[in-house]
Amino acid sequence: MNPKVDDFINNAKKWQPEIEQLRLLLLACGLTEELKWRTPCYSFEGNNVALIGCFKEYCALSFFKGTLLQDSNGILSKPGENSQAIRFFKFTNLAEIIEQKSIIKAYIYEAIEIEKAGLKVNFKSNTELELVAELQNTLAKNPNLKTAFQALTPGRQRAYNLYFSAPKQSKTRETRIEKYTPRILNGKGINDCTCGLSKKMPSCDGSHKYI
Template identity: 35%
Template sequence: MEEKKKNPWNKTNQWNEELDLLHSIIRTTNLIETTKWGGPVYTYNGKNVLGIGGFKSYFGIWFFNGVFLKDKKNLLINANEENTKSLRQMRFQSKVEIDEKLILEYIKEAIAIEDKGLSIKKEKKETIISDFFKSFLNENPTLKNEFENLTPYKQREYLEFIDTAKQEKTKLARLEKIKPLLAKGKGLNDQYR
């Protein structure tokens, strides 16, 4: 008997039958199934259209450009208002809630959105360097050069690590910790990637 590979997007493994049903519905479309970020994602013309997964209290489908869906039935939610601009989720708590015809309507519309090329452009985050960190960099020209050669994302990781410390002694201890990493031109969290 073939053992099923564990799906990291099925956090509790309590939704296997329900997720299999969603897969079978989605597979009737012209979307291409792939694996991204450790879980199933369906694409169209190389663009992410939707993904599925199970969590503690629900399982569902998320539409990467769901913000553009008409959502006449008010089924879609934004799971993270602060950070999510375009992704929308369709959540279920039981198999009986799955309406194949309705899901296929949403998928058809999501594919049409991809055909139109609709998407929300990512906003570039401005990197703000605190006076404390700026002073440190100015005292260490080699480290400053290495810091400036990092991607903006990696720079923000360092800035957040230093600036979230409340006490100056903690900030100083963190500066000591990052010196060897910066000297090697490495990001703060590179060892975990």
């Protein structure tokens, strides 16, 4: 168990029991635990396999190459309509995780086998958009982020690229990319609401700040 994940769980304002149970299942399957993008991340031989995410209305177990899972039970969800790779479980209480324990572990083991086999997700290319250099470099170093970014709609990709390219200094551009990496990995656009409290969903109009 990674002490950084211990701190994450201890400081979580919601979903602590659910996170702990998912953590035990992931570790029981032999995955390595780390804290990446401010969230628990689980890998196999250096390759990211799954993330635990906390949202307002549910706790999620996301698979980086979820689209390659057979999902014979038909229970995985897509972060967005055009998501090409990531798929995830939604849980609203601890009982749901316990009841589906064997199913969840089966999906985790299948995801591990996908990594063992070296399978890759085939993405639709987007040759029209010229990405800012810092974003190109970051995506090249982080295949999972590249996977998530390419799964975004063209409009969301352009919005991110425009925002990242705005600062004059390279360091500022890199800082922006780092800050928004978790949002991209969760399949969210730069203007999408992640708190679920804004009045104009899925966009964020800032109204949640006053609730």
